[in-house]
Amino acid sequence: MITLALAGKPNCGKSTFFKAATMAHAEIANYPFTTIDANFGVGYVRAVCPCRGLDLTCQACSGGIRYVAVNLIDVAGLVPEAHKGKGLGNQFLDHLRQADAIIHVIDASGGTDSEGNSVEPGSHDPLGDIQFLEYEMAMWVYGILEKHWQKISRSAQSKTYPIEKGVAEALAGLGIREHDITAAETATGVPLVKCQGETLVTFCHHLITISKPMLHIGNKVDETSDALIKRLSDADIHFVSAASELALRNAAAGQLITYHPGDPSFTIAKEETLSPGQKAGLARIKALMERFDGTGVQQTINKMVFGELDMIVVYPVEDENHFTDGKGRVLPDAFLMKKGSTPHDLAFQVHTDIGKGFLYAIDARKKMRIRESHVLADGDIIKIVSTAK
Ligand SMILES: Nc1nc2c(ncn2[C@@H]2O[C@H](COP(=O)(O)OP(=O)(O)O)[C@@H](O)[C@H]2O)c(=O)[nH]1
Ligand SMILES: [Mg+2]
Numbered sequence: 037m038i039t040l041a042l043a044g045k046p047n048c049g050k051s052t053f054f055k056a057a058t059m060a061h062a063e064i065a066n067y068p069f070t071t072i073d074a075n076f077g078v079g080y081v082r083a084v085c086p087c088r089g090l091d092l093t094c095q096a097c098s099g100g101i102r103y104v105a106v107n108l109i110d111v112a113g114l115v116p117e118a119h120k121g122k123g124l125g126n127q128f129l130d131h132l133r134q135a136d137a138i139i140h141v142i143d144a145s146g147g148t149d150s151e152g153n154s155v156e157p158g159s160h161d162p163l164g165d166i167q168f169l170e171y172e173m174a175m176w177v178y179g180i181l182e183k184h185w186q187k188i189s190r191s192a193q194s195k196t197y198p199i200e201k202g203v204a205e206a207l208a209g210l211g212i213r214e215h216d217i218t219a220a221e222t223a224t225g226v227p228l229v230k231c232q233g234e235t236l237v238t239f240c241h242h243l244i245t246i247s248k249p250m251l252h253i254g255n256k257v258d259e260t261s262d263a264l265i266k267r268l269s270d271a272d273i274h275f276v277s278a279a280s281e282l283a284l285r286n287a288a289a290g291q292l293i294t295y296h297p298g299d300p301s302f303t304i305a306k307e308e309t310l311s312p313g314q315k316a317g318l319a320r321i322k323a324l325m326e327r328f329d330g331t332g333v334q335q336t337i338n339k340m341v342f343g344e345l346d347m348i349v350v351y352p353v354e355d356e357n358h359f360t361d362g363k364g365r366v367l368p369d370a371f372l373m374k375k376g377s378t379p380h381d382l383a384f385q386v387h388t389d390i391g392k393g394f395l396y397a398i399d400a401r402k403k404m405r406i407r408e409s410h411v412l413a414d415g416d417i418i419k420i421v422s423t424a425k
């Protein structure tokens with residue numbers, strides 16, 4: 037399962053986003069270091085379930101909307117100079133290594149200063165926060181490499197060991213692959229053996245951006261001035277109101293409204309059951325959703341998974357005629373896979389043994405056998421035939 041980390045300064049709304057997206061309980065409060073350790077939870081990407089188009093009745097989706105699970109980590113607030121151990125220091129960065137991609141939450145309203153303290157909205161320029169996370173992470177990687185650099189370059193010079201291998205070993209466990217290292221080396225434009233100081237920092241910067249896709253989102257857009265909205269949209273920031281999403285999910289759980297996460301709007305169930313305060317609150321959220329095309333929470337997760345991480349959803353079935361598993365359940369599973377994946381990759385994702393015993397696959401929509409090297413498309417329904425059961 038893929039893992040997305042929510043990172044950023046204290047107070048920008050990570051836990052609110054996390055709670056809305058997972059409906060789990062993370063502490064939500066208005067001061068730095070509420071979250072002293074990462075919170076792990078399960079959130080969802082939203083996809084169109086194939087059942088509707090096939091006229092099937094499916095138990096796994098919600099009115100044709102399919103939510104596919106992803107891991108979410110609510111990383112404790114990160115402050116500038118964290119790589120030197122400031123704030124909770126390397127602990128934050130250590131959590132980030134577990135992530136496939138990072139959602140960098142910024143307080144768009146300018147109500148959080150550079151240390152993560154709550155200030156009057158508009159008194160801090162959120163544009164200044166964009167580069168900070170990438171920088172902290174790059175410096176963190178640099179710190180690790182620097183410690184081992186002499187040894188790594190010495191063995192590379194004596195030609196006993198390729199330098200990329202040495203770097204990969206020093207960074208083992210950070211979720212960085214060897215081809216990320218060669219890609220970062222190319223981007224730096226200086227061979228790794230010649231890197232030191234500044235050029236090594238540049239290399240680390242490239243390595244971080246290559247190995248950990250990052251999306252910067254501007255939260256608290258409900259409190260953000262028009263001028264800041266303009267500035268941040270010019271910087272390509274995607275707007276979010278995590279608090280609005282949380283309110284909607286709570287209202288939906290209490291059956292006050294009908295809302296499917298990711299919908300551009302919601303409908304009120306029974307107008308007369310709402311207090312004047314609730315009515316006003318929901319009206320504000322409705323206006324915000326019209327302006328920004330939803331609250332941005334579900335949109336962020338989808339953008340990350342389908343955009344930055346370039347994934348598709350594939351549905352494995354056992355019975356290609358009824359689109360079911362062995363128990364007759366329609367479209368029981370949905371798998372997130374990298375674009376470019378093949379039926380054989382899918383077989384391995386279902387189970388290692390199924391992958392090892394892979395014989396061939398059937399495209400259930402077309403009832404056609406497909407080659408092992410066939411590239412899967414989003415929404416494909418696939419039966420795998422394997423010697424393993
Ligand atoms: N206005 C507004 N406030 C928010 C939003 N999201 C979070 N907050 C508030 O910002 C404060 C910090 O939120 P929290 O989620 O604990 O931030 P964290 O430190 O990044 O985890 C809390 O008072 C939240 O209620 C939002 O979308 N809009
Ligand atoms: Mg928090």
